[in-house]
Amino acid sequence: MSPPFDLDAAVTAAAQAARSLAFASAAAKNLALATMADGLETARRQLQEANEHDLAAGRDKGLSAAMLDRLALTDARIDLMAEGLRQIVALPDPVGQVVRQGVRPNGLEIGQVRTPIGVVGIIYESRPNVTADAAGLCLKSGNAVVLRGGSEAIHSNRAIAAVLARALEEAGLPPAAITFVDDPDRALVTRLLKMDDRVDVIIPRGGEGLIRFVVENSTIPVIKHDKGICHTYVDRGVDLNMAVEVALNAKVQRPGTCNAMETLLVHVQSAEPFFHAFAPRAKAAGVTIHGCKRSCALLAPVMGASVVPAKEQDWDTEWLDLNLGVRVVDSLEMALDHIAAHGSQHSEAILTNHYDRARRFLREVDAAAVYVNASTRFTDGFEFGLGAEIGISTNKLHARGPMGLEDLTTTKYVILGSGQLRE
Amino acid sequence: MSPPFDLDAAVTAAAQAARSLAFASAAAKNLALATMADGLETARRQLQEANEHDLAAGRDKGLSAAMLDRLALTDARIDLMAEGLRQIVALPDPVGQVVRQGVRPNGLEIGQVRTPIGVVGIIYESRPNVTADAAGLCLKSGNAVVLRGGSEAIHSNRAIAAVLARALEEAGLPPAAITFVDDPDRALVTRLLKMDDRVDVIIPRGGEGLIRFVVENSTIPVIKHDKGICHTYVDRGVDLNMAVEVALNAKVQRPGTCNAMETLLVHVQSAEPFFHAFAPRAKAAGVTIHGCKRSCALLAPVMGASVVPAKEQDWDTEWLDLNLGVRVVDSLEMALDHIAAHGSQHSEAILTNHYDRARRFLREVDAAAVYVNASTRFTDGFEFGLGAEIGISTNKLHARGPMGLEDLTTTKYVILGSGQLRE
Numbered sequence: 001m002s003p004p005f006d007l008d009a010a011v012t013a014a015a016q017a018a019r020s021l022a023f024a025s026a027a028a029k030n031l032a033l034a035t036m037a038d039g040l041e042t043a044r045r046q047l048q049e050a051n052e053h054d055l056a057a058g059r060d061k062g063l064s065a066a067m068l069d070r071l072a073l074t075d076a077r078i079d080l081m082a083e084g085l086r087q088i089v090a091l092p093d094p095v096g097q098v099v100r101q102g103v104r105p106n107g108l109e110i111g112q113v114r115t116p117i118g119v120v121g122i123i124y125e126s127r128p129n130v131t132a133d134a135a136g137l138c139l140k141s142g143n144a145v146v147l148r149g150g151s152e153a154i155h156s157n158r159a160i161a162a163v164l165a166r167a168l169e170e171a172g173l174p175p176a177a178i179t180f181v182d183d184p185d186r187a188l189v190t191r192l193l194k195m196d197d198r199v200d201v202i203i204p205r206g207g208e209g210l211i212r213f214v215v216e217n218s219t220i221p222v223i224k225h226d227k228g229i230c231h232t233y234v235d236r237g238v239d240l241n242m243a244v245e246v247a248l249n250a251k252v253q254r255p256g257t258c259n260a261m262e263t264l265l266v267h268v269q270s271a272e273p274f275f276h277a278f279a280p281r282a283k284a285a286g287v288t289i290h291g292c293k294r295s296c297a298l299l300a301p302v303m304g305a306s307v308v309p310a311k312e313q314d315w316d317t318e319w320l321d322l323n324l325g326v327r328v329v330d331s332l333e334m335a336l337d338h339i340a341a342h343g344s345q346h347s348e349a350i351l352t353n354h355y356d357r358a359r360r361f362l363r364e365v366d367a368a369a370v371y372v373n374a375s376t377r378f379t380d381g382f383e384f385g386l387g388a389e390i391g392i393s394t395n396k397l398h399a400r401g402p403m404g405l406e407d408l409t410t411t412k413y414v415i416l417g418s419g420q421l422r423e
Numbered sequence: 424m425s426p427p428f429d430l431d432a433a434v435t436a437a438a439q440a441a442r443s444l445a446f447a448s449a450a451a452k453n454l455a456l457a458t459m460a461d462g463l464e465t466a467r468r469q470l471q472e473a474n475e476h477d478l479a480a481g482r483d484k485g486l487s488a489a490m491l492d493r494l495a496l497t498d499a500r501i502d503l504m505a506e507g508l509r510q511i512v513a514l515p516d517p518v519g520q521v522v523r524q525g526v527r528p529n530g531l532e533i534g535q536v537r538t539p540i541g542v543v544g545i546i547y548e549s550r551p552n553v554t555a556d557a558a559g560l561c562l563k564s565g566n567a568v569v570l571r572g573g574s575e576a577i578h579s580n581r582a583i584a585a586v587l588a589r590a591l592e593e594a595g596l597p598p599a600a601i602t603f604v605d606d607p608d609r610a611l612v613t614r615l616l617k618m619d620d621r622v623d624v625i626i627p628r629g630g631e632g633l634i635r636f637v638v639e640n641s642t643i644p645v646i647k648h649d650k651g652i653c654h655t656y657v658d659r660g661v662d663l664n665m666a667v668e669v670a671l672n673a674k675v676q677r678p679g680t681c682n683a684m685e686t687l688l689v690h691v692q693s694a695e696p697f698f699h700a701f702a703p704r705a706k707a708a709g710v711t712i713h714g715c716k717r718s719c720a721l722l723a724p725v726m727g728a729s730v731v732p733a734k735e736q737d738w739d740t741e742w743l744d745l746n747l748g749v750r751v752v753d754s755l756e757m758a759l760d761h762i763a764a765h766g767s768q769h770s771e772a773i774l775t776n777h778y779d780r781a782r783r784f785l786r787e788v789d790a791a792a793v794y795v796n797a798s799t800r801f802t803d804g805f806e807f808g809l810g811a812e813i814g815i816s817t818n819k820l821h822a823r824g825p826m827g828l829e830d831l832t833t834t835k836y837v838i839l840g841s842g843q844l845r846e
Contacts, residue, residue, distance in 0.1 A: 019763065023786050102808060108797060110807055115789070117819050196638070200819050215619070219638050221645070221820045242842040249844040340442065362837050363446050366538070374531055374840025383845070384533055384836065385525060396540050396623050396833040397644045398821040410819040413807065414785050417797025419665040421672040422806070 005183035007191055010176075011146060014119050015198040017174035018144035022116045024173060026093035029140055032171035036139075037085040039163040040132060044078050050159035051128070058152055070127050073156055081132040081160075084388060088136045091387040094405045095142045109416040114409040116142030118200040121192060123148045123214060125206035128156035134203075135164050135178045137390045141408035144177040146199060148192060150206075151184035158182055193218040205391055223399060225391035227318040228258030228346035230376045233335040233361070235352035236269035242373065243270070243351040244277045249375040250349065252285045256320050258392060259347045259369075259379040263315060263325035265335045271298055271328045279303050287322045290314045294328040315342040332357050336364055343367060346394060347376035368394065368401035428606035430614055433599075434569060437542050438621040440597035441567035445539045447596060449516035452563055455594035459562075460508040462586040463555065467501050473582035474551070481575055493550050496579055504555040504583075507811060511559045514810040517828045518565045532839040537832040539565030541623040544615060546571045546637060548629035551579035557626075558587050558601045560813045564831035567600040569622060571615060573629075574607035581605055616641040628814055646822060648814035650741040651681030651769035653799045656758040656784070658775035659692035665796065666693070666774040667700045672798040673772065675708045679743050681815060682770045682792075682802040686738060686748035688758045694721055694751045702726050710745045713737045717751035738765040755780050759787055766790060769817060770799035791817065791824035 040047065051073035058068050094114050101111040120143045124130045131147055138145035149157035161180035169175045181188060193202060196219045203223050204214040211226055232250050234243045250261035266274055271294065279302035282289065290310040291299055299307045314325050315338070329335045339348055349371035350361040358372045369379040379402060381389025386404030393399040399407035463470065474496035481491050517537050524534040543566045547553045554570055561568035572580035584603035592598045604611060616625060619642045626646050627637040634649055655673050657666045673684035689697055694717065702725035705712065713733040714722055722730045737748050738761070752758045762771055772794035773784040781795045792802040802825060804812025809827030816822040822830035 019789070022789065104806070104808060108801065108806075118789070215642050221818065223820070239842070245844060246842055253845050366442070366445065366541070367835060369836040369838060371838045372840060374838055374843040375845050377845035378531065378838065378843065379836070383527070383531075385527060395644065397646070400833050401836050410823050412790060413792040413802070413824050415792060415794045415797055415801065417795060419662075419669055420797040420801065421668060422676050422798050422800035 005181065005188075007181065007183070007188050010179050010181070011119070011192070011195050011198050013176035014144040014146050014179040017176040018116065018118045020174060021139075021144055021177045022095075022118070022142050024142060026095075028171060028173060029093065029142070030089045032139060032168050032173050033085050033089045033136055035167035035171050036132070036136065036164050037082040039167045040078055040082045040085070040160070043159070043163045044075070047073055047078060047156065047159050047163070050155040053155040054153050061152070063152065067152075071153055071156070073128055077129055081129050084129075084133050085136045088140050088388055091140065091405055093140065094409045097406075099411055106420050107418060108420050111414045112411045113414050114406065115412050117408060117410050119144045119146060119198060120408065121146045121148065121199045121202040121220065123189060123192075123202060123204045123206070123210065125150040125210060128153045128160060130205060131157045131160040131180075132164065133388070134390060135161070137388060137405060137408060139168075139173075139177065141405050143408055144179065146179045146181060146192065148181040148189060154182075154184050189213075190217055193220060196220045203390065221398075222395075223403070224394050225258075226394035227344050228260070228392075228394075229262050229316065229318050229342060229344040230259060230347045230349075231263045231265055231335075231339050231343055232261045232349045232351060232376065233265040233329075233332075233339070234267060234270050234274055235332065235350060235354060235357055236267040238270055238274075238351050238353055240270070240273055240277055243274060244281060246349070246351055246373065246375050247278060248281055248285065250377055251282070251287060251324055252322065253375070253377050255322050257377070258318075259376050260320070261324070261349075261376055262317065262319050263327065263338075263342065265327050265329050265338060266295070267332075267335075268294070268328050268330050271295070275299055275302075282306075282324070285322070287324050290323060290325045292327040295326040298328075299326070318344070332360065336361070339365055344394065346392070347371065347379040349374065349376050368392070428604065428611075430604065430606070430611050433602050433604070434542070434615070434618050434621050436599035437567040437569050437602040440599040440602075441539065441541045443597060444562075444567055444600045445518075445541070445565050447565065449518075451594060451596060452516065452565070453512045455562060455591050455596050456508050456512045456559055458590035458594050459555070459559065459587050460505040462590045463501055463505045463508070463583070466582070466586045467498070470496055470501060470579065470582050470586070473578040476578040477576050484575070486575065490575075494576055494579070496551055500552055504552050507552075507556050508559045511563050511811055514563065514828055516563065517832045520829070522834055529843050530841060531843050534837045535834045536837050537829065538835050540831060540833050542567045542569060542621055543831065544569045544571065544622045544625040544643065546612060546615075546625060546627045546629070546633065548573040548633060551576045551583060553628060554580045554583040554603075555587065556811070557813060558584070560811060560828060560831060562591075562600065564828050566831055567602065569602045569604060569615065571604040571612060577605075577607050612636075613640055616643060619643045626813065644821075645818075646826070647817050648681075649817035650767050651683070651815075651817075652685050652739065652741050652765060652767040653682060653770045653772075654686045654688055654758075654762050654766055655684045655772045655774060655799065656688040656752075656755075656762070657690060657693050657697055658755065658773060658777060658780055659690040661693055661697075661774050661776055663693070663696055663700055666697060667704060669772070669774055669796065669798050670701065671704055671708065673800055674705070674710060674747055675745065676798070676800050678745050680800070681741075682799050683743070684747070684772075684799055685740065685742050686750065686761075686765065688750050688752050688761060689718070690755075690758075691717070691751050691753050694718065698722055698725075705729075705747070708745070710747050713746060713748045715750040718749040721751075722749070741767070755783065759784070762788055767817065769815070770794065770802040772797065772799050791815070
């Protein structure tokens with residue numbers, strides 16, 4: 001039997017590893033990433049054996065088919081993890097990038113330079129691929145990572161983390177830079193959240209309950225990846241064909257994601273012609289509509305049982321499936337008020353041909369991403385050109401929206417002088 | 424008698440004010456700032472009467488002369504508050520500044536634009552000028568502010584806040600954008616720290632106890648302005664004259680500030696000649712040295728009773744006065760280890776003529792500001808060219824070091840499309 005997991009010692013070791021990793025060269029980090037990718041492929045069989053333990057336990061516990069599917073380490077998913085790490089190799093190293101630089105009147109040369117944050121704690125649920133994805137991004141940005149996955153994936157996560165830490169060692173980097181919390185006891189999460197002397201940021205990835213728990217218990221700064229209640233507003237006088245295609249894409253292209261549309265707002269003047277084109281397409285795609293009175297009246301003749309009257313709490317619901325709230329509004333103001341009251345400040349879109357209303361929507365909607373005439377589904381690190389993302393931050397501080405490598409850094413001011421004194 | 428202060432209603436009003444203030448024009452905000460400055464000058468007599476209440480209460484409570492001095496609203500300090508607001512008028516409005524912009528291969532135009540954070544909570548102690556300084560910076564950056572000052576300054580703060588809110592109204596901006604928590608009850612702070620549905624960031628400014636209380640009780644993200652245990656390391660082979668001047672400046676130019684030097688580290692090869700020049704100057708300036716064994720032996724002959732043996736906890740002490748820890752080290756490594764173990768990651772300096780050691784110090788020291796051959800006293804928004812500062816952040820996330828107007832903003836992605844769909 002192995003000794004009990006010592007969280008305190010593990011986090012201290014991660015913090016020590018962070019100190020030297022902070023100035024590891026990009027070449028060393030890239031070698032480690034490539035070794036990690038190779039290692040995952042080589043260890044495919046062992047990973048899948050470990051995963052089989054989790055799947056068996058999950059079946060015994062009665063996890064849903066969807067949960068079991070998210071848990072499964074298929075060949076394709078192992079390939080994707082390895083491929084993800086190789087893509088991170090190709091991204092530029094953010095450490096040492098100069099954010100600003102200048103010379104002061106007294107001759108001091110002052111630069112602001114990106115440096116690693118230090119130790120990043122990731123608390124996540126279910127999908128074991130997060131172990132490799134998060135570890136890869138933290139490594140490339142020079143941070144040590146403390147990984148705390150869900151108990152349902154503990155065998156898979158442990159096996160993946162072991163491969164990654166071994167690869168670090170082979171590449172001459174401190175293996176404690178990828179530290180896996182190998183104990184499913186929930187009390188360890190609470191303890192980890194108080195280690196603000198050694199852990200610099202906590203990134204929770206999971207459901208609302210997990211995120212709330214972390215926010216309420218952490219003395220470490222938290223970057224949330226919270227829910228997305230995203231709206232699309234169909235303006236009056238819009239190109240109806242474009243509006244139908246974009247609204248459908250926002251809902252059905254991948255409804256389980258945080259950037260999928262959850263509520264569709266339609267200007268009263270567009271309602272009839274828009275729904276005429278939208279309803280059969282939505283029905284064919286399997287969408288169930290929770291409509292306001294006016295939208296029910298217009299949609300029911302076409303969609304039948306696929307339309308139900310909306311309840312008040314529906315406007316605050318992140319469906320993450322083919323359910324959709326639909327509301328007819330009398331004006332842009334009413335749409336803006338609805339979004340301010342019910343949106344989660346994630347991704348919001350207006351579909352319009354009107355210059356002033358487009359500008360007003362962009363200016364007045366407070367969200368991580370605000371769109372004119374495009375699908376909210378684009379809120380994503382790859383789509384925004386940031387490369388791989390550690391998630392989509394719903395924080396306003398530090399990082400907002402898709403969070404790439406740069407967002408895993410802090411800065412330091414570097415000042416070169418020749419004996420300057422403050423007067 | 425006025426009704427009891429309703430914190431919940433006040434914070435809700437501040438959040439509503441924030442929504443419209445977010446897109447107020449720079450012209451409107453500048454007019455308000457100028458009106459605020461004029462208002463403070465016009466209300467000089469009332470401000471000083473209110474301040475007299477606080478001073479009398481402070482004398483009754485037995486506050487120290489230093490505390491009473493910090494509390495006093497002299498004519499010069501009222502002038503400074505007004506002048507500070509006028510300087511903020513002259514700073515560029517950060518709202519709407521484009522951080523990055525580009526066109527994706529699919530034709531989406533994606534820009535990242537600065538927007539206000541929303542509602543900023545400031546929890547501060549003692550100096551009433553913070554009321555005007557913080558309110559001015561928050562206003563210029565489009566944020567509503569909730570101000571919670573110390574009970575010892577409540578009359579002064581209330582009077583200042585009333586002038587500021589009236590000026591907002593005169594300038595056509597919502598007065599709730601500057602909301603003063605007009606109730607000294609400590610329980611209100613605890614309640615405020617849980618209002619993460621309406622307050623976006625908390626900035627505590629005060630002693631260690633206040634900051635720890637805020638970090639432990641807040642569910643709102645916190646930007647700390649914590650202590651500065653700053654070091655200056657005198658390398659071997661350094662220009663001794665420069666080293667003496669810079670080290671003295673870092674200690675004595677204004678010892679009560681967080682960027683003043685608290686510990687001086689001296690390479691053993693420099694110790695004798697450096698101390699020979701440094702000791703009489705330090706003694707003349709009234710410095711008391713807490714020295715390691717080797718430094719005591721070298722300094723005592725010149726400084727006599729002004730040198731005492733250092734205790735272990737001295738290395739972790741922010742003196743904020745003319746006390747100074749001094750330690751002789753055998754190598755740069757030993758200095759780096761000392762700084763990593765005892766520094767507070769604020770401002771650290773090396774005084775050297777050696778290219779590689781300078782680079783190594785810059786790379787390996789993890790702090791908000793790292794210097795070569797200059798006084799740590801330069802860590803300051805004005806000195807760094809950022810304009811007025813809301814403080815010096817010791818956070819690693821969002822803002823690190825002097826925190827100017829840009830650091831009081833978040834960003835949003837603005838995406839202009841022509842019907843793009845995610846595939």
